[in-house]
Amino acid sequence: MVTAENTGSVLNSYHRKMMGPVLNALRELGGSAARPQVHEQVAKDLSISDQDAKFKKAVDFARLTLVFGGYIEPVTTTGVWTLTDSGRTVDMTAELASDIIRQRNRYDREQRDRKTVADNALGDSGVPEKKYWSYRSGSKAERWQSDLQNSVMLIGYGAVGNLTQYDSKNDIQQALQNIYGLSSAPTNVANELWDFVHDMNLGDVIVAVDGHRGILGIGEVSSDYEYHASDADDLTHMRQIAWTDLSNDHIVMESKKQFHNMTLKEITGNLDMVHQIDALIDDGALNDDDMSDMRTVEPYSREQFLNEVYVDERTYDNLVAALARKKNIILMGAPGVGKTFMAKRLAYSIMGEKDSKRVEMVQFHQNYSYEDFMLGYRPTDTGFELRYGVFYEFCKRAEIDEDRPYYFIIDEINRGNLSKIFGELFMLMESDKRGLRLQLPYADELFSIPRNVFIIGMMNTADRSLAMIDYALRRRFAFIELEPGFDTDGFDAYRRALNSERFNGLIAAVRNLNRRIAEDDSLGKGFRIGHSYFCGLTPDTVNEQTLSGIVEYELIPLLEEYWFDEPEIVKEEADKLRKAIQ
Incomplete structure (x- = not known):
């Protein structure tokens, strides 16, 4: 998981150097100050003339680490940072700063491990995917500039109090109904509040929206849930967000898809929308120092693979060699030999790092189609529109990053109608046909499978009822049987x-x-x-x-x-x- 504090050695070094200046700035400002004041004071003390995005994020991340270390209070008034008694007197040496960061990173890893136990079944333990959320800063985005300035997102219904006191969505729903005198059960609001506390994680992507399609900004979650009691304001539920403003002189960037009207809504499952958000990040709509450059990619080696995946060295070397030669392999084996667990780790070990952005996994079934995999027309409210499938999108990502390998993993590959799903890809997937372009049946464009795309399929040899792999497909894959x-x-x-x-x-x-x-x-x-x-x-x-x-x-x-x-x-x-x- 991406976390605001665990952003790689370069950023760790930068924000470690900011920890002492942040404390000194707050001391000079009387022990308490708003975030912009702290930025200005740190810049002044360090003779930094331009407070760019990298500088601001380093200061913000330094503050989060100092909160973890007990030197700055968790925010009690929106956007205000306050020193603790320890923070007023501590001598923040480089050694102490490094030690706090190590403790925070260790804590983050432990938290991630607890949250991702369920991912073991998919072979992705320890590499949870980030979530994407749409967020409305007011019914007409009237709070956007305030949220942007204070690096926060806020949700109302403050009268229900600190949301961590409730054990379930039903408890929140009942509290809302009782306190606000609602005649019907506020299911959607209860879901929003629960998600805001329990399902949103550090590193998740937040899209600030306006109207049905407007995108005002994109942010990264940089704090856990915070509650700030207030008699004057109902907006008491908060998270810190590292925002990047995409609005320009009131010109709002538009989404291809409509956003939901809810204040908070997870959009991770809307692949079209997620791909557009990723494109905004990857294509430079955000600054070079934005969150896309701050992903932590954990190293992963051949030795780690052999320690986690119970195969011998000879089998591993054969897997790597077959994949390099054919570009397409199928892992076969009895139930429980760890095919799914192995597949992603095989890709990571070859890449040398756990870069989940370069690995995609799908599962075939009897109803899986070419339209799901490549492209096809889908019904909409007004008719039909052409939509691209997961493999098409994956190849396009790999195409612009041709110097690095990408791995597409297909679980239960023999459960789908392979001739129907692959279509013209039968020829394009051959190792010596990579880069060859063919006309797509639904679109006026030529398509090729990039040379840096590798396909890993999986199948159970114990499936009695499944048809044999198509012979035309069989010769395009190397089949490797795995032993218990x-x-x-x-x-x-x-x-x-x-x-x-x-x-x-x-x-x-x-x-x-x-x-x-x-x-x-x-x-x-x-x-x-x-x-x-x-x-x-x-x-x-x-x-x-x-x-x-x-x-x-x-x-x-x-x-x-x-x-x-x-x-x-x-x-x-x-x-x-x-x-x-x-």
Whole structure:
């Protein structure tokens, strides 16, 4: 996740140097001052004549880090910064500033890990995607200039008090109805307030809107939720935002799509809108020092891959070589060998960093179409319009960044009608046809798959009901079968770290079971049980109850499907698994 405090070594260095000057400026201003005053005082003290975007953001991020360190109070009056007792006396040395930043970054990582446990199933743990939100600063954007000046976004209904006191959306809804005397349940408002506190994250993108299509500015969330009680103003719910103003002499930039009328609305799922916002950032509508240059990209190496993904070095090297040669590979394997978990990490390891902007994942299914994948006409309120699909958009992003590789990942690739989905891409995806342009059927334009685009597909070898991969497609991919990783060094280290006899016994029983599955003529090695069923445990959770749950609710139902006409085999193997964890 992008965070305002964790913006890479360059920005960390810059805002670390600003921490002392911010404290000194506040001391010179009497211990408390509005944000613009602090900017001016710091610039004056440092003899900086031009307060550009990079300078202001460094000062703002320094303030956030000082709040974390306990040297500046969380904002109690909109836009006002106030020193704590410690802040008035501390000697902010370079060593102390670096230590505070390290503590803050460590805290951010821990928070991100807690929030992204659910992403493990998609193989993206630790790399959560940012969200996009539309925001109205007043019904007619009358507060925009104030929000911009104070680097905030504000939501009303202050009479309900601090929103962190409510345990659910229903609680907020009931409070709104009681306090404001509403005759009907304010579901939308309750959702907005809940999202503002719980679903919005540091680093999310905020689009300040005006009317149905106007874009006034784009910002990045740079603080957690803050509540500021006020008798004079209902706008008590606040977050700090690093805004970039896109309005110019009252000329408002227009969105291709209409925004919702709500004060706050997540728009992450509206890909057309998100792509336009990304284009505004990437195409230079924002300053060079804007938030798009402040993403933290975590390094990721071959060694990290081998520690996290339980394959041996030879398999990894074969994967990398096949992908470089064919540009398209399909990872095959039994359920639970970690295909999805592996795919993104394979891309990251080759890139050398966890750059999620250069990796896209989709999942095929029976109703997935060429229109979803490439382009096609879709109904609108007034008729039909041409819309571009996810692969088209991905290729266009890669095309303008040709010096770096991009990876398109397709889960369950054999569940879709591949001839229907790929169309003319059958030829274009060949490694020696990259860069070749063909006429698109729905648009008056030529299209090619860039040479820096690599495709990683995944399929379960245990899917009985699925058709074989189209032969025309098969020759365009390298097919790599993945083995259960019980014998790898990484899994062995994981097993030993758990230090559990029950776990060791269960793994031994599963290995024996896999041998029987592989020798069964009606099944074969493609139906073996993978290692991912047993991942994610700790010495505290690897107990009899947890292991019994894996056996009873994951493994035995799988065996019942494998040997649906031979219940005696199911009973025999189930008894062995149960006995292993007793």
